[in-house]
Amino acid sequence: MPGKLGVVIGVVAMVLAIVAVIGPWWVMDTSASVGPLSMTGHSELGLFGGFGSFQMGSTSSSNTTNYNDAPHVGSVFTLATVLLILGLIIGVGMVVVGAMSGANPSLKRLGGVLGILAFLVVLVSTLYVMSSLPDAVNQDSGVAASGTTVSGFWGSKTTTVGSFAQATVTWAAGWGWYLALVAAVVFLVAGVVLLLSRTPKMAMAPPMPPSP
Numbered sequence: 001m002p003g004k005l006g007v008v009i010g011v012v013a014m015v016l017a018i019v020a021v022i023g024p025w026w027v028m029d030t031s032a033s034v035g036p037l038s039m040t041g042h043s044e045l046g047l048f049g050g051f052g053s054f055q056m057g058s059t060s061s062s063n064t065t066n067y068n069d070a071p072h073v074g075s076v077f078t079l080a081t082v083l084l085i086l087g088l089i090i091g092v093g094m095v096v097v098g099a100m101s102g103a104n105p106s107l108k109r110l111g112g113v114l115g116i117l118a119f120l121v122v123l124v125s126t127l128y129v130m131s132s133l134p135d136a137v138n139q140d141s142g143v144a145a146s147g148t149t150v151s152g153f154w155g156s157k158t159t160t161v162g163s164f165a166q167a168t169v170t171w172a173a174g175w176g177w178y179l180a181l182v183a184a185v186v187f188l189v190a191g192v193v194l195l196l197s198r199t200p201k202m203a204m205a206p207p208m209p210p211s212p
Contacts, residue, residue, distance in 0.1 A: 005193055005197075006098050006108075006111065006112070006115070006190045006191070006193035006194035006197060007095055007098040007099050007111075007190075007194075009186060009189055009190035009193060010091060010094050010095040010098060010111075010115060010186075010187065010190035010191075010194075011095055012186055012190075013091055013118070013183050013184075013186035013187040013189075013190055014088060014091050014092065014095065014183075016179055016180075016182055016183035016186060017084060017087065017088045017091065017122060017179075017180060017183040017187075018088065019176075019179055020084070020176045020177075020179040020180035020183055021047055021081070021084065021085075021176070022046070022176070023046065023174060023175050023176025023177075023179055024044035024045060024046050024051075024174030024175065024176050024177075025045060025046055025047060025077070025080070025129055025133075025173065025174050025176045025177040025180075026044070026045040026129070026133055026153070026171065026172075026173060026174050026177065027042070027043065027044050027045070027171065027172060027173075027174045028041075028042070028043040028045075028169065028170070028171040029041070029042050029043075029169070029170050029171075030042075030043075030167065030168070030169050031167070031168050032165070032166065032167035032168070033165065033166055033167075034164065034165045035164060035165070037056060037057070038056070038057075039054070039055070039056040040054070040055050040056075041053065041054045041055075044174060045073065045077070045133075045174070046077070046174070046176060047077045047080060047081045047084070047176070048066070048077070048081070049064055049065055049066045049067065050064065050065045050067070050070075050073075051063075051064050051065075052064075052065075069140075070136075070137075070140040071140065072135075072136035072137075072139045072140045073133065073136045073137060073140050075136070076128070076129060076132045076133050076136045077129070079128060080125045080126075080128055080129045081125075083121055083122070083124055083125035083128065084121075084122060084125045084180060086121050087118045087119075087120075087121035087122035087125065087184070087187070088118075088122075090114055090117050090118040090121060091114070091115070091118040091122075091187055091190075093114050094111050094112075094114035094115040094118060094187070094190065094191065094194070095111075097110050097111040097114060098111035098115075098190075098194050101194075108194050108195070108197050109194075109195060111191070111194040112191045112192065112193075112194035112195030112196075113191070113195075114191065115187050115188065115190045115191020115192070115194060115195075116187075116188060116191040116192070116195075117191075118184075118187040118191070119184050119185070119187040119188035119191060120184075122180060122183055122184035122187060123181070123184040125180060125184075126177055126180050126181045126184065129153075129177060130153045130173070130177075131153075133153065134149075134150045134151060134152060134153060137150050138150055150169075150171060153171075153172070153173060154171065154172045154173065155170070155171055155172075156168065156169065156170040156171070157169050
């Protein structure tokens with residue numbers, strides 16, 4: 001039973017990782033006012049592209065990007081994608097081996113090791129984006145040497161120009177990033193469950209009574 005539970009948990013981790021691929025991994029919101037005018041903006045960055053929207057009064061616009069104009073950000077997400085997909089492939093291997101293990105303890109151990117390996121690879125994917133993306137955003141936006149840089153994966157900054165203009169920018173992880181992190185933890189749980197599962201021992205036949 002524990003072995004089957006590990007397989008089920010592994011499937012859940014795979015689904016979470018697949019959904020994380022299409023979600024935003026980083027979001028940024030901007031609100032600004034210049035005199036009587038107010039403006040808002042929202043940006044989402046995912047593994048394969050970004051989306052941005054802008055609104056000022058009754059005027060609004062939106063755009064998408066495939067990172068051709070943001071090579072540093074694109075490089076970060078490319079490596080993150082490779083790691084996430086690699087972790088997903090290892091997770092598939094864990095599920096297959098776990099489903100085939102039956103009463104074979106060696107296969108259960110192998111499935112457990114694959115689950116822990118999938119956890120590590122997917123976790124590295126999320127940590128790499130967390131540590132590398134802010135600097136990549138600064139380089140691609142051309143503000144790496146200015147006071148308007150993004151610092152950290154989560155944060156906010158307010159800039160004021162006298163009493164005439166003010167802008168506040170906030171940024172944080174998107175739900176896709178959080179989902180990938182959860183998927184990594186669930187892979188770990190599945191691997192541990194498989195490692196700790198035990199093959200039930202065969203029931204011993206009762207001893208034969210002595211012959212008369």
